[in-house]
Amino acid sequence: MSLFAPPAIYLVAALICCFLPRRGRAVLLLAVPVAGLVSIFSYAPGVHEVVQVLGFELSFVRMDGMARTFAVIFSIAAALAALYAFHVHDRLEQIGTLVYAGSAIGAVLAGDLITLFLWWEATALASVFLMWARRTTGAMATGMRYLIIQVLSGVLLLTGLLLHYYDTGSIAFDQLGVVSPGTAFIFVAFGIKCAFPLLHNWLADAYPAGTITGTVVLSIFTTKMAVYALARGYAGTEMLIWIGSVMALSATFLAVIQNDLRRTLSYSLIGQLGFMVVGVGIGSELALNGAMAHAFCSVLYQGLLFMCMGTVLYRTGTSKASELGGLARTMPITAACCLVGAASISAVPLFSGFVSKSLTLSAAAYDGHYFAWYALLIASIGVLCHTAIRIPYTVFFGEDSGKRPAEAPVHMRAAMIVTAALCVVIGVYPAPLYALLPFEVDYSSYTVAHLLTQLQMLAFAGLSYIWLMRRGLLTADKDVMFLDTDIVYRRWLPAALPAVSSSITAVWHAFQNLCLGALSFAYQRVEKVAAPGAILAQGWSVGTMMFVVIVVMAVLLFANLL
Amino acid sequence: MSELSVSTAGQIPALQIIVPMLAAPLCVLVRNARASWLIALAASGVSTVTAWLLVLHVGEHEPIRYALGGWLPPTGIEYYIDTLNATMLLLVSGISTVALVYARESIASSISSDRQYLFYTSWLLCITGLMGIAITGDAFNVFVFLEISSIATYSLIAFGKDRQALIASFRYVVMGSVGASFILLGIGFLYAATGTLNMVDLAARIPVTESPRAVLVAFSFLTIGLMIKAAIFPLHAWLADAYHRAPIAATAFLAGTATKVSLYVLMRFFYSMFGVDYSFGSLFLNWVLLPAAVGGFVIMSLVAVFQTDLRRMLAFSSVAQIGYIVAGIALATQAGLTAGIVHIVNHGVIKAALFMAVGCILLRAGHVHRPSLDSLYRRMPFTCTAFLLAGFGLVGIPLTAGFVSKFQLIQALLERGLWPIVVLVLASSLLAVVYVGRVIEIMLFREGRSSEGAASGGVEHGHSTGIHEAPLTMLVPMYALLALMFWIGINGEVTLDLAGEAARQLLEGMRVLTPGGVS
Amino acid sequence: MADMPTKPIDKLFKPVLIACGVLLLLDLVIDRHPKVPGEALPFFYAIIAMATFVGVIFACRWLHDVLQRPTDFYGADAVDAEEYPQDGLDRVDAAPASASRRQDS
Amino acid sequence: MNEIVNPIITLLPPLLVLPLIFYYGEANRNFREGVIIAAGVFLFIANVMIYRDVMAGAMPVSGEIHLLAGYSLKLSAEPMGVMFGLLASFLWVVTTVYSIGYMRDHDEPFQTRFYACFAIALAAVMGAAYADNLLTLFVAYEVLTLSTYPLVTHSGTDKAKRAGRVYLGILMCSSIGLLLPAIIWVASLAGTLDFVPGGVIADSGIGRTGIAVLLALFAFGIGKAALMPLHRWLPAAMVAPTPVSALLHAVAVVKTGVFAMLKIVTYTIGIDTVSASGAAQWLLPVAAFTIIASSCVAFTKDNLKARLAYSTVSQLSYIVMAALLATTMSVTGGAMHIIMHAFGKITLFFCAGAILVTAHKENISEMDGLGRRMPITFAAFAIAAIGIIGLPPLGGVWSKLMIAGGAMDINVFWALVLMVSTLLNIAYLLPIPIRAFFSPDPGVAPGQPSPRQETSAPMRWSLMLTAAISLVLFFYPAPLVELLALVQWR
Incomplete structure (x- = not known):
């Protein structure tokens, strides 16, 4: 792989980062995605950077529409996240960010499964530092869980690819389909990173444990990389339509109840992934375009929302709904950006979600996947419940918490404003986005009917929200947490482990004692006859010896004469 | 060297016996400890050289038949020397020579100087007897030499330090006499059945004898007698006390040679004389020997594990090792016999070296009580190293002689499909690891209980203060044997070839050649 | 928005209500090109939006009770229970407020 | 210089250096250690020359010593052996540099005996690496056991002696009780003990059960491969000074075991014979169990070296499993894993030793915040740990990939065992550096920077070097792959 390939740029930058002073690192973090973008656009469509390893041909850059779309949005998002994190002086976090972004870009450019696997694992390993950089016991433990699940995905991918x-x-990474055990393994591997239902809990567990800036970065890459991988390998797999629908629906409910708003956003992210997964599952050109466009937009608005919550956390020390309220007084710009993000995620016309979400919905309708269509419709209304209306209202308006934090620092503000602007630009003028998509887009969101509906x-x-609010039917936020399926490995398994391990230990000790007991029994028995002075070890008297001689003689004669 | 002319060098077989035999009365005449030691050493040395010449000779020629005094058999006594005898002669005389070098300091410390000449006289008579057994081709002559060696051995043992030595010697006298009389009876029956005492003639006449019953009885008596003399389990009981109580230099010598010579006789009688088909075909000797061998190496190894006196431990280990040899012999195959013969040599060397190391310890520490040998390594590093290396040999670590014979034995057992016995052989090797390891661990790693004891004035076993390295005259022969052990271990093919040739000759039976040596 | 006597949400109620009315009227005149069964029903989107919204909220009231646990459920050092580490924060209050507090002290 | 190097020269440096070690002794430590390093460098160069010859298509052989009738001691350079020889000789140099720091900082007694035994052990490893037949391998194996015993009991404490007893007991019993009969069995079956591509027993009429039993005798007889339940000696051996644990019990000794396993499967039994007979199916579960169970045990160990020891037990069974899978891919992977694991594990042990000497800590629970005092040590630890786990960008990922790939021929289940082990490895290895870096340092007030307390230069450079190499092996495994491609499988 040449040093000019996009992922290589990131890795080299990470290496340089080890030796740069703080300011230099921050600037480097900003500059690298730009260089990466240049590199991406310099590659002609086709396969490049082929390397022979262990007899396999690994192709590190496979440039086509789909790969370019993701590489571009990853680069943009990386730049924005770097701007947002300009104040960070934690070297580890910065290196982690660079490696993570580079690996994710590497993964979407990977032309074969082994290369994909390498980057796949690299994202896991790099991203966990964004949690560990928080340097608390809780974050360390969460990071460990996160890493194990991420690597689980990686090793399943490895098994599957083998x-x-x-x-x-063949190790080619093209359309696979769930047709064999191998492809099934790969499917599950992608599914873990894509937060399929019941495989999703790592996301909601881990993202709120990241650092303020780290969570923004986390929200960008892993899941979108998985969406890309699904689109590449499993487009048109009908199972995905159902999976995506369930994702979108179930995430809605879990997002609503959360108190930690960064966790709300995490579930909301899962819901948005559902849209993309459905799109991939439908597999038509329109649907795939929709999934990709939605990934593109959701990276931006989800990132924006995480930035806003991060800013709030940065200034107030909390991101819990129960402790926030009325911050718009002193943080108007953050509030405004949050509103833009909310508008985008809820697909308000002129905002980015509006131009992307409808692609998938239309595709579902065209191809007759009505269940999915309804599910997504309901989910997109649900988005309003938990994210679009609830977050801005609770944090910035609503009941005053008495907190009067200062407005975000300049670089954060800049990052949020640029991101918000991008959301609006895409919403208003989607043509460049559509041009980037892998398939021809013959679609316009801005029809009268679409606007109206x-x-x-x-x-x-909105009316319902206001009505419920006036009636006092909304549940008040309390400082609590909510269960998810991670209880299985955080509570039940650890609870069962001592019993299991103690019984294993007991068996082992029993075995050991049995062996030692038998040995010492034998030892004592033999000692009785063999110790110095005992029957076998003493000098026999002449009589005894003669007796033995006679016995042997008798035996011998008897045997021979018979 | 390859050509031994009848006129001069052709008398070498006679020299083999005559030199030590004449040296013995010479010792009595000089009555001086140092001079008698020198005479013994010289005589033994000459025997070694002549044995070496014989080995070289038979390695390239037919077996030698030498008529003593020119009287041809059946009238006269004939010496019959093939590869096996020559090897035995070399083993006996070689170990005797090395042990004699070693013996001087050791004996000087345990026997008063005015009696030492008697000790060396007995020693010379003993090797005379042992070599006579090994060289003669006459069955009755075997008995005669056996008696000579036995009586000499009784007295060697009786030279031991305490009264226990006399008891041990007495027991050995009784058992040895019983064994000898069985052998005598056996030979008598054979003579009655065949009318000859010459082995070659016996070999020819036994198959066609008219009184097979007599041969059968002779066979049984010989078996018992030889089992006693060779200390084959369960007729081994005299051995531990004898080895324990004898002066340690004598033990080193006897452990390396005496029982081995008896084993030689066993092979000579049952293979050469009775013939393999008779002994193992119609009389199932293997059914007697194999269980005895297995019982020996398993049970005696177990017993050795528990012994606290190193001499007793090694004595029982010897019985166990004899079990290996007997197992090889009892297989009645080329590979098995090779294993048995090669282990006779290897074990002789190893065990002699081990007893020498024990002798060094005995000399300096005054005892060889295992638990009290702690941290001996610091005071006697060379002795302890020697014990360690010889112990490797006993266990059968690769590159030592013990490995060669064990490898050969297991291969022979596998060839016959006797894998349960293989398992037992391995188990008993592991027991050897245990009993050797216990000693080594104490010597090397257990810290100063005895030095504490010395400090408080209460030393249980002799004087452990002021222990220092053994004298060079004892170390050098010991290390010479170790070097030999490693040489055999590394160039195993040399001894294996020799033993293989001996085994082939045994299996072929004795050949009737024109008397008078080379022709 | 400096000082609000009533809940801000109340102010929004009327405009939203009016907007809803207008949209319902438009729904009758504009062809929505329905493609999915049921979509053709009049006021389809209005109904489904309200129903979903209310349904989700009510469902979540129940979920809230069922799944709720104290923040230290997984231990006092779990992420949910711990404070965000101070050195990662920059807790600055807005200038006027901090100025006034400084005067107070 | 077109002459082909005789592999016997690899035995010379470690043996010739012995008298010098004793000559200089404690009195002149600088000379003593200088001589050892020189010998190590010479040895490495010799290995490189052999490597060059082998890559050029030659097969360097030594003369032979006839040990037994028909069986001799002989050395020859075969690709896997060259690989192992290069590894051990290189790491000997590094470890010697490291031990200089360690032994002096730690003020260990009996340093002369230590270095002498170390040199003998190295000679034995070379003998094993270049063994031309099973007999030579066995001889080297036993010499290695005996020469490392004094190193295990080095400290002379009761604990060390007990450990030494376990060490010697298990290794001797298994080798004499199982390995030796297996070798003799092969000898009587095939009439030869030579390593022959494709194995020697295929045509001996041994039968499926026979092969299974033979394979089991080898697998358990090679106690150094630490297959459960014969693994106890390895954790016990951890009482030895850390350089010993590092080179011998993470690399040379244990790798001799698994290396022997690979050689036997490849050249004595033959991979086709193994796979055609299905003989390994009884042993694969044992290897799998060892992989998982020892990882589980490692969890419970707070003592760093004990945890690493159990990790080694687990990793060794990767290679045993690779051998038992008996496909060209898996055996290649197993051979690669020898290298990959060696660099990773030796780094971990170097770190453990550095922590012990510098911070006087051996329990993981006491290492909170230590990473900020010893950042280089713990960074190296983290890198090596990731290598052991088998994640990119460390070399360990390649060998894991190959072994798992080889498993696909047999059953995907065995690959999944490796995958589960990967996850377990993360869970017990990574928390060590993570806690060290990210937990608060109990020695300093919150928010205050921890004082730098990095380990001394010889140790620091050694562990940085080995960590760096395990990183390089990811990007540049080509020499290794090319070398192993020369192995003749059939």
């Missing part, structure tokens, strides 16, 4: 290789003799939904959802 099986696939054994089956087909979308506005109806928004207005009536």
Whole structure:
């Protein structure tokens, strides 16, 4: 791989980062994605940077529409996140960010499964530092859980790719489909990183444990990389439509109840992933475009929302709904950006979500996937419940918490404003986005009918919210946490472990004692006859010796004469 | 060297016996400790050289038949020397020579100087007897030499320091006499059945004898007698006390040679004389020997583990090792016999070296009580190293002689499909690891209980203060044997070839050649 | 928004209500090109939005009770229970407020 | 210089250096250690020359000593052996540099005996690496056991002696009780003990059960491969000074065991014979169990070296499993894993030793915040740990990939065992550096920077070097792959 390949730029920068002073690192972090973008656009479509390793041909840059879309949005988001994190002086976090971004870009450019696997694991390893950089016991433990699950995904991918290789003799990363054990393994591996239902809990567990800036970075890469991988390998797999629908629906409920708003956003992220997964599952050009466009936009608005919550956390020390309120007084710009993010995620016309979400919905409708269509419709209304209306209202308006934090620092403000601007630009002028997508787009969101239906939904959802609020039917936020399936490995398994391990220990000790007991029994028995002075070890008297001689003689004669 | 002319060098077989035999009365005449030691050493040395010449000779020629005094058999006594005898002669005389070098300091410390000449006289008579057994081709002559060696051995043992030595010697006298009489009876029956005492003639006549019953009885008596003399389990009981109580230099010598010579006789009688088909085919000797061998190496190794006196430990280990040899012999195959013969040599060397190391310890520490040997390594590093290396040999670590014979034995057992016995052989090797390891661990790693004891004035076993390294005259022969052990271990093929040739000759039976040596 | 006597949400109620009314009217005149079964029903989006919203909220009231646990459920050092470490924060209050507090002290 | 190097020269440096070690002794430590390093460098150069010859297509052989009728001691350079020889000789130099720092800082007694035994052990490793037949391998194996015993009991404490007893007991019993009969069995079956591509027993009419038993005798007889339940000696051996644990019990001794396993499967039994007979299916579960169970035990160990020891037990069974899978891919992977694991584990042990000497800590629970005092040590630890786990960008990922790939021929289950082990490895290895870096340092007030307390230069450079190499092996495994491609499988 040449040093000019996009992921290599990031890795080299990470290496340089080890030796740079703080300011230099921050600038480098900003500059690298730009260089990366240049590099991405310098590659002609096709396969480049082929390397022979262990007899495999690894292709590090496979440039086509799909890969470019993701590489571009990853680069943009990396730059924005770097701007947002300009104040950070934690070297580890910065290096982690660079390696993470580079690996994610490497993964979407990977032309074969082994290369994909390498980057896949690298993202896991690099990203966990964004949690560990928080340097608390809780974050360390969470990071450990996160890492293990991420690597689990990686090793499943490895197993799958080896099986696939054994089956087909190919490591090419193209359309796979769930057709064999190998591809099934790969599917599950992608599913973990994509937060499929029941495989999702790592996301909600880990993202709120990141640093303020780290969570922003985390929200960008891993899951979108998984969406890309699914789109590459499993487009048109019908199972995905159902999976995506369930994701979108279930995340809605879990997002609403959370008190920690960064966790709300995490669940909300899962919901948005559901849209993309459905799009991939439908597999038509329109649907894939939709999934990709949605990934592009959601990276921006989800990142924006995480930035806003991060800013709040940065200034107040908390991101819990129960402790926040009325911050718009002193943080107007943050509040405004948050509103832009909210508008984008809820697909308000002129904001980015509006131009991307409808692609998937339309594709579902065209191809007759009505269940999915309804599920996504409900989910997009649900987004209003937990994210679009609830977050801005509780944090910035609503009941005053008495907190009067200062406005975000300049660089954070800049990052949020640029991101918000991008959301608006895409919403207003989606043509460049559409041009980037892998397939020809013959679609316009701005039809009268679409505008009308979308506005109806928004207005009536808003009406409902206000009505419920006036009635006092909304649950008050309390400083609590909520269970998810991670209870299995955080509570139940550890609870069962002592019993299991003690019984194993007991068995082992029993075995050991049995062996030692038998040995010492034998030892004592033998000692009785063999110790100095005992029967076998003493000098026998002449009589005894003669007796033995006679016995042997008798035996011998008897045997021979018979 | 390859050509031994009848006129001069052709008398070498006679020299083999005559030199030590004449040296013995010479010792009595000089009555001086140092001079008698020198005479013994010289005589033994000459025997070694002549044995070496014989080995070289038979290695390239037919077996030698030498008529003593020119009287041809059946009238006269004939010496019959093939590879096996020559090897035995070399083993006996070689170990005797090395042990004699070693013996001087050791004996000087335990026997008063006015009696030492008697000790060396007995020693010379003993090697005369042992070599006579090994060289003669006459069955009755075997008995005669056996008696000579036995009586000499009784007296060697009786030279031991305490009264226990006399008891041990007495027991050995009784058992040895019983064994000898069995052998005598056996030979008598053979003579009655065949009318000859010459082995070659016996070999020819036994198959065609008219009184097979007599041969059968002779066979049984010989078996018992030789089992006693060779200390084959369960007729071994005299051995531990004898080895324990004898002067340690004598023990080193006897452990390396005496029982081995008896084993030689066993092979000579049962293979050469009775013939392999008779002994193992129709009389199932292996059914007697193999269980005895297995019982020996398993049970005696176990017993050795528990012994606290190193001499007793090694004595029982000897019985166990004899079990290996017997197992090889009892297989009645080329590979098995090779294993048995090669282990006779290897074990002789190893065990002699081990007893020498024990002798060094005995000399300096005054005792060889295992638990009190702590941190001996610091005071007697060379002795302890020697014990360690010889112990490796006993266990059968690669590059030592013990490995060669064990490898050969296991291969022979596998060849016959006797894998349960292989398991037992291995188990008993592991027991050897245990009993050697226990000693080594105490010597090397257990810290100063005895030095504390010395400080408080209450030393249980002799004087442990002021222990220092053994004298060079004892170390050098010991290390010479160790060097030999490693040489055999590394160039195992040399001894294996020799033993293989001996085994081949044994299996072929004795050949009737024109008397008078080379022709 | 400096000083609000009533809840801010109340102010929004009327405009939203009016907007809803307008949109309902428009729904009758504009062809929505329905493609999915049920979509053709009049006021489809309005109804489904309200129903979903209210449904989700009510469902979540129940979930809230069922899944709720204290923050130290997984231990006092779990992420939910711990404070965000101070050196990662920059807790600055807005200038006027901090100025006034400084005067107070 | 077109002459082919005789592999016997690899035995010379460690043996010739012995008298010098004793000559200089404690009196002149600088000379003593200088001589050892020189010998190590010479040895490494010799290995490199052999490597060059082998890559050029030659097969350097030594003369032979006829040990037994028909079986001799002989050395020859075969790709896997060259790989192992290069590894051990290189790490000998590094470890000697490291031990200089360690032994002096730690003020260890009996340093002369220590270095002498070390040199003998190295000679034995070379003998094993270049063994031309099973007999030579066995001889080297036993010499290695005996020469490392004094190193285990080095401290002379009761604990060390007990450990020494376990060490010697298990290794001797297994080798004499199981390995030796297996070798003799092969000898009587095939009439030869030579290593022959494709194995020697295929045509001996041994039968499936016979092969299974033979394979089991080898697998358990090679106690150094630490297959459960014969693994106890390895944790016990950790009482030895850390350089011993590092080179011998993470690299040379244990790797001799698994290396022997690979050689036997490749050249004595033959991979086709193994896989065709299905003989390994009884042993694969044992290897799998060892991999998982020892990881589970490692969890419970707070003592750093004990945890690393159990990790080694687990990793060794990777290679045993690779051998038992008996495909060209898996055996290649197993051979690669010898290298990959060696650099990783030796780094971990170097770090453990550095922590012990510098901070006087051996329990993981006491290492909170230590990473900020010893950042280089713990960074190296983290890198090596990731290598052991088998994640990019460390070399360990390649060998894991190959072994797992080889498993696909047999059953995907065995690959999954490796995957589960990967996760377990993360869970017990990574928290060590993570806690050290990110937990608060109990020695300083919160918010205050920890004082730098980095370890002394010889140790620091050694562990940085080995960590760096395990990193390089990811990016540049080509020489290794090319070397192993020369192995003749059939």
